[in-house]
Amino acid sequence: MVRISIPTLPKAPLLPPSGLSILPLPQAASYLAQFLENGKGNTVMLTGAGVSVDSGIRAYRGEKGTYSNPNYKPILYHELVEDSDRGDMFSKADVVHSDWARSFLGYPPVRDAQPNPTHIYIAALQHLGLAPKLITQNVDNLHRKASSLLSPTYDKSSILELHGTLAKVHCLKHRHEQTRDVYQDEISRMNPIWDQEAKEAERTGRRPRTNPDGDVELHGVDYRSFSVPPCRVCEREKVKSSMVKPNVVFFGETITPAVRDESLHLISSSSSLLILGTSLATYSAFRLVKLAVEHKKPVLMITTGPTRADPFMGKRLDKMDRVAGDVLGKYLDEAVKTSTGKEVEDVKRYLHTGVVKRPPEVEGPRAEG
Ligand SMILES: [Zn+2]
Structure with a gap:
């Protein structure tokens, strides 16, 4: 009689860890600086639920795109x-x-809800012309609130709300x-x-x-x-x-052709793509990353946990498994020190504002009718 024993294998990570993820913060910020510099002011940003968590807006999709609240x-x-x-x-x-x-x-x-520091940093990148265009999957209006802080007359068309x-x-x-x-x-x-x-x-x-x-x-x-x-x-x-x-855009509804076309156009006319705080669970966002990779645009993703675009890693796409706001904040601190001008002054005034109000860990009492 043959006894077959199956050795316990150590759990291998799905993907080898990216060297970028283990960079100390100052080096991570320098890497971002280089990425933006190479983008020559034509980098487009793509954000998701991760940037709004600190404002008390709960992510409704978990890592696998399922609802975090069953x-x-x-x-x-x-x-x-x-x-x-x-x-x-x-x-x-x-x-x-x-x-x-x-x-x-x-x-x-x-x-x-109020913009948190990450919204302010993202608005700052736009305001400074480092990454003027933003596509967001969020429907919470917080990117617009942050932009109006820096400039009440900000260019309204610089933010595309993919899901309304x-x-x-x-x-x-x-x-x-x-x-x-x-x-x-x-x-x-x-x-x-x-x-x-x-x-x-x-x-x-x-x-x-x-x-x-x-x-x-x-x-x-x-x-x-x-x-x-x-x-x-x-x-x-x-x-x-x-x-x-x-x-x-509700579940089961598709985004309007006008918004879809504009989002695709923003990607194809950009020089690079910076992805912040999203697992790219929605197809309308994932499709944009796919397009950028197909068009051989450099893509940098700064977000925690697995994402739908992880299989693109190494093919023009780099990933830092970090909280996006940490890297953005560090980078901007350095950037405003060595720059001058009205926009820089606007940014300095608001850079360390933003309200952190995380969602409660446990569910509060339900309203009763
Ligand atoms: Zn009507």
Whole structure:
């Protein structure tokens, strides 16, 4: 009789560690300096959930692209639009009302979130012209808040929100846009009881757990009591009113062709790509990295943990397994010391501002209706 024994193998890492990841911080910052210098002011940045964690915005996807909160039921696009073209837009009333009710209660923490130091550093790279263009997967509006700090008149077109923004809503049929704050106020007026709930949650700090698309979990609530305001632009223009949704790409929805084309154009017209704080779990972001690699553009990724683009390592793509903000902060500290000019002064003024407010480790008490 033959006995087969299987030796216990040491767990091998998926990929050999990149030499870049173990560089001491000053050398990592110098490496970034060289990368940006080679980019000659035409480096495009790509960011994700990792840069917003310090602002209390919870990443909704784990390393493998799965939801980090298994109880979280995302808003599904098809649930909203399935019947809208047949003019039967409220046939999914319960779904719509519950989604909007949750979104109504979940929005204030996102609305009030402040840019953290990493957002400031990224805005600084843009402001200094080192990497003027930014593509983000985040919908939390924090890159724009950071840019407006450095310059209220910053170039609005310098930030492309791949998955939309929570700061706006639009109607499904005509894409009439309005600001989320205005729409949120209208919801408050139409739903005084829910408004009270939201204010109470704010007053006591007992905010319901919020996901990054501005959505909360609520249980045992009768959503049918929740009124969803129609699109007022449709009303004004006397066309058949259409449902309003947050200006974000929902799960199951694809990004608009215009945004997709602009993102691809930004990559193909750039000299290099700097990826910060993202595992590239979404295809719309991964596709951009793939394009950059195919076009033989240098790519530097500064983020922690595995990413979907790791197989490209060595093929024009380098990775530093580090917290992006640490390297950016160190680099900028040095950069502003040796530079002059108005932009440098703007950056110096705000460089070490930014608010760190991490999401609570444990789930707080749930809001009750
Ligand atoms: Zn409309």
